[in-house]
Amino acid sequence: MTDARARFCALARRPDERINVAEAALLIALEEYPQLDIAAYLARLDDLAAQARADLSPEMGVAERVARLNHFLFVHCGFAGNNDKYYDPRNSFLNDVLDRRTGIPITLSIVYSEVAQRLQLPIYGVSFPGHFLVRHVGEPEIIIDAFFGTIISQAECAQRLRGIYGADAILDPSLLRPASPREILVRMLSNLKQVYIDTNDPARALGCVDRILVLAPDLPREVRDRGILYHRLECFAAALRDFERYLQLAPDDDTAQLIRETLPELQRQAAQLQ
Numbered sequence: 001m002t003d004a005r006a007r008f009c010a011l012a013r014r015p016d017e018r019i020n021v022a023e024a025a026l027l028i029a030l031e032e033y034p035q036l037d038i039a040a041y042l043a044r045l046d047d048l049a050a051q052a053r054a055d056l057s058p059e060m061g062v063a064e065r066v067a068r069l070n071h072f073l074f075v076h077c078g079f080a081g082n083n084d085k086y087y088d089p090r091n092s093f094l095n096d097v098l099d100r101r102t103g104i105p106i107t108l109s110i111v112y113s114e115v116a117q118r119l120q121l122p123i124y125g126v127s128f129p130g131h132f133l134v135r136h137v138g139e140p141e142i143i144i145d146a147f148f149g150t151i152i153s154q155a156e157c158a159q160r161l162r163g164i165y166g167a168d169a170i171l172d173p174s175l176l177r178p179a180s181p182r183e184i185l186v187r188m189l190s191n192l193k194q195v196y197i198d199t200n201d202p203a204r205a206l207g208c209v210d211r212i213l214v215l216a217p218d219l220p221r222e223v224r225d226r227g228i229l230y231h232r233l234e235c236f237a238a239a240l241r242d243f244e245r246y247l248q249l250a251p252d253d254d255t256a257q258l259i260r261e262t263l264p265e266l267q268r269q270a271a272q273l274q
Contacts, residue, residue, distance in 0.1 A: 004030035005211070012185070012214045019181035021125075022094065022114050025107070025188065029093035031207060041095050045111070048077070049118035056119065066123075066142050066151070069116060074149030077101060079108060081147035089199075092192040105132040106188050108146035124178035127187055128157065130164050135176055143176070182215050189215075193225070202232045220250035224259065231262075236270040 008027040011019060022045060026038045052072045056065050073079045082091050082102040090096035097103035097111060109125050109132045116123035116134070126133040126143070133152075136142040143152050158171040179187075193208035209226040212219065227242030243259050243266065250256060 002031065002034075004034065005207075008211055009214050012182075012211070016180045016182055019185075021110060021181045021184055024181070024185050025094040025110055028185075028189065028192070028211070029095050032089075032093060033095065036095055041098055044098050045114045046118065048073075048111075049115045052115060053119055062121070062136060062138070063140060063142065065119070065121060066136060066144070069112075069119065069121070070144065070149065070151070073112060073115065073146075079103075079111060079146070080149060081105070081108065087195050087198065089192060089195050092188060092195065104191065105145070105147040106184070106191060109134045110184070110188075112144065112146040125184050126176050127179040127183050128175055129161060131160065132187065133157075133176075135178070137178060186212050186215050186219075202229045205229055206233065218249060220246055220253060223249060224253075224255065227259075231266065236266055240266045240270050 004027060007030070008024065011024050011027060022042060023038065026036065026041055030036045030038065052069055055068050055072060060068070079101045082088065082104065085091070086104060090100065091102070091104040092107060094107055094110060097107045103111075106125070113123050113125050113134050122137045123134050123142075123144070124137055126135045131145070131147065134144045134146055136144075141154075143154070143157065144150070145152050154171060154176070157176065158169075161169045161171055161175070189208045189212045193205050193212070196202070196205035196208065206226065206229040209222055209229060212222050213226065216222070223242050224246040227239045227246060230236075230239035230242060240263070243263060246253075247256055247259060
């Protein structure tokens, strides 16, 4: 296990309230950038908050403080969604997002919420389907789309939901609840995993699944996906273990029968390598 992976695993095993999302996100990047100075990038977030604080005052209402923070991050600093290269893996590395000031919804939301919380604004990530958001918890409710740099309404959230699930989809309030640190990191790694799968990089994708399963050990589809990746890498015994565990966790899942059908051949392949 690399030092970066060991440090991530140690942090991921803490209770949720003791997981520092920004630090964990930088530990994800550390595997790609072994010389990464994590303390320097955490200080970068502190510096952004210090700069933003100069334009805020305690007498301001929440809406005005949020509006000024939006102007600072999205106009003055130029943080914006990377529409042109959405699937660039650098969009998932917090150091790159801070350096390049562009990313995907979840990493830009981490920047936003980390700066906001340093300003004593209770703004947290929201694991909304299809597009990560941030939300001011309390009155007034303010939902921010950090990818587009805009404030959106619940009605707009409902419209987005219908665009994903169809005209009958209803916006359940639970979809706008603050995401836990563990949920944020699982979603972040899931995005990165999919980028690596799409670019035919199974070894890096496997690293993402391994870390997801440290955060949430019993996610059936992640266990299945790790088995698939092990199989692609010709690690047949490891693939067999994961497929058998997947079938224990989710025997009626929609891909369970297909996995069952692969077991005899996989058992033969694993036995040949013993």
